[in-house]
Amino acid sequence: MKIASWNVNSLNVRLPHLEQWLQAFAPDIVGIQETKLEDHRFPDSALAGLGYRSVFAGQKTYNGVAILSRESATDVQIGIPGFEDEQKRVIAATVGDLRIVNLYVVNGQDVGTDKYAYKLRWLDAVHGWLAQELAAHPNLVVLGDFNIAPDERDVYDPKVWNDGHILTSTAERDALKRLYALGLHDAYRLHSDEAGIFSWWDYRMGGLRRNLGLRIDLTLVSDALRASASASGIDREPRTWDRPSDHAPAWVQLDA
C-alpha cells in the first residue's frame, strides 16, 4: 500500500501531471494540496476514469485539499473541528482500516507577521485535534505540505534557513515536535538519516538545477503503523517535467 502527498500548485494547471503520475507511481491513497479549485470545478470524473475516488474541499484562488483513493473514503472531515477557518487547508477521511489526515499547513510569510501568528495558532489547533484523532483511530497517517523543514538535514543551507526564517524557526519546529510527541513519526526518518533530500525547490534562481530545496512535505505514521512503514521517499521526477509544481510527491509504503 503506497500513500503519498503532493502539493500540485493548481490542480487546474497540473491535472495532466497528476494523471501521468498516478498511472506511473500507482499510489493507493494520495493527499493533494493547493488545488485552488472550487468544489464544482474539481475533476472527479477524470480521476474516476483512472480508478481513483475523490473527496475534496476547495476554494477559489488559494488553498484547497483533496484525498484520492482506490477504495472509497468515509467519515470525511473538512477543517479542524472547533477552529474557525475560512481557508480550506484540512481534509480527513477513513480508507479501509486507515485514518488519513491531509494538511496544507499555513506558510506564515515571515516570522513575526500576522500570518506567522496564524500559522502557530493553526498548528496548535491541529495538535489538539490530532490527539483526539489518534485516540479514535490508532491507524493514523498524517500527511501534507507541512511548510516546516524538520531539521538541518532538510534544508540546503542552515545558515539561510535558520531560527529567524519561516519554515525553520524554532517555534515552528517545536510545533512539529509536539505532533511527534503524540506518537506520530516522520516516515522518511524511520529509514534514512540522509541530508539533502528535498520535496520543494523554489521556481526562482534555478532552485531545482542547483538543488536549493527543502523537505517540507511529510508523511507521518502513528505508533500502531510504525512497524508496517517499510519504505518512504520523495519522487523527484514530476518536478523535472515541463511546467511543474514546485513540490514533488512524498510517499510512504505500508505493508499489510
Place this chain on the structure above:
DNA sequence: ATGGTAGGAGACCTA
C-alpha cells in the same frame, strides 16, 4: 536573499 518565478484573479496577492 532588499532578489527571483509561478498561479490566479482582475489592475496585486500568496507562495
